[in-house]
Amino acid sequence: MPTDSPLIIALDYASLDAALCMADRLDPARCRLKVGKELFTRSGPEVLDALHGRGFEVFLDLKFHDIPNTVAGAIQAAAEQGVWMVNVHASGGRRMMEAARERLDRQRLATRLIAVTVLTSMEAADLAEVGIEASPADQVERLAVLARDSGMDGVVCSAQEASRLRELCGSDFLKVTPGIRPSFAVAGDQRRLMAPADALAAGSSHLVVGRPVTQAEEPMAALAAIESELSGG
Numbered sequence: 529m530p531t532d533s534p535l536i537i538a539l540d541y542a543s544l545d546a547a548l549c550m551a552d553r554l555d556p557a558r559c560r561l562k563v564g565k566e567l568f569t570r571s572g573p574e575v576l577d578a579l580h581g582r583g584f585e586v587f588l589d590l591k592f593h594d595i596p597n598t599v600a601g602a603i604q605a606a607a608e609q610g611v612w613m614v615n616v617h618a619s620g621g622r623r624m625m626e627a628a629r630e631r632l633d634r635q636r637l638a639t640r641l642i643a644v645t646v647l648t649s650m651e652a653a654d655l656a657e658v659g660i661e662a663s664p665a666d667q668v669e670r671l672a673v674l675a676r677d678s679g680m681d682g683v684v685c686s687a688q689e690a691s692r693l694r695e696l697c698g699s700d701f702l703k704v705t706p707g708i709r710p711s712f713a714v715a716g717d718q719r720r721l722m723a724p725a726d727a728l729a730a731g732s733s734h735l736v737v738g739r740p741v742t743q744a745e746e747p748m749a750a751l752a753a754i755e756s757e758l759s760g761g
């Protein structure tokens with residue numbers, strides 16, 4: 529049974545063993561898991577089989593960004609591994625996103641396809657350095673509308689932008705939000721942050737949480753504290 533929890537735990541580990549050690553302490557009824565660039569580059573598709581075998585739905589967070597034909601092929605390859613969700617960078621543009629959408633539809637693959645807007649580690653000064661004078665909020669809006677119009681099921685954004693995107697793109701449009709920091713966690717490299725309960729109230733459909741759980745001295749206690757915060761405890 530798919531979980532109805534909004535939590536996605538980011539398994540940012542440097543080895544398959546370390547990732548599976550964590551997965552074995554988690555419950556697929558209580559969260560989904562995210563596999564990102566470091567773990568996938570080290571372990572390859574084996575990690576996906578191992579997590580699926582344990583009953584987890586997996587978000588493969590490889591943030592594809594390339595020419596349309598290349599991204600469409602990569603998205604098909606990811607979806608054929610049975611992942612629940614996969615993503616591209618919205619800044620790859622409309623034709624790239626449409627090619628990915630068309631490939632999934634043509635192959636009748638039900639994997640959710642979302643687009644990264646502005647990384648949650650970025651603030652206005654970071655955007656300015658790469659030639660974008662818009663504020664993070666305005667740039668997220670622009671890319672989210674483009675992603676919606678290009679057939680994406682949702683976006684990755686900060687929870688700070690979720691309520692505006694709910695107005696613009698509707699509540700069925702997924703708002704997957706990293707940069708989640710419960711009161712006990714440090715910001716680290718994240719810049720556009722929000723606490724778990726506030727993020728849910730703002731309209732996030734899914735909360736991505738990594739280090740606040742995986743680097744905690746007691747990961748299960750950290751997860752329970754986040755769940756309690758989400759249920760108003």
Ligand SMILES: O=c1ccn([C@@H]2O[C@H](COP(=O)(O)O)[C@@H](O)[C@H]2O)c(=O)[nH]1
Pocket residue numbers: 538540564644646647648649684685706707708718736737738739740
């Ligand atoms: O804009 C983005 C897109 C992806 N991420 C990923 O989410 C997790 C967050 O981990 P924390 O340890 O909770 O900061 C991580 O895997 C990132 O690659 C993101 O943070 N922001």
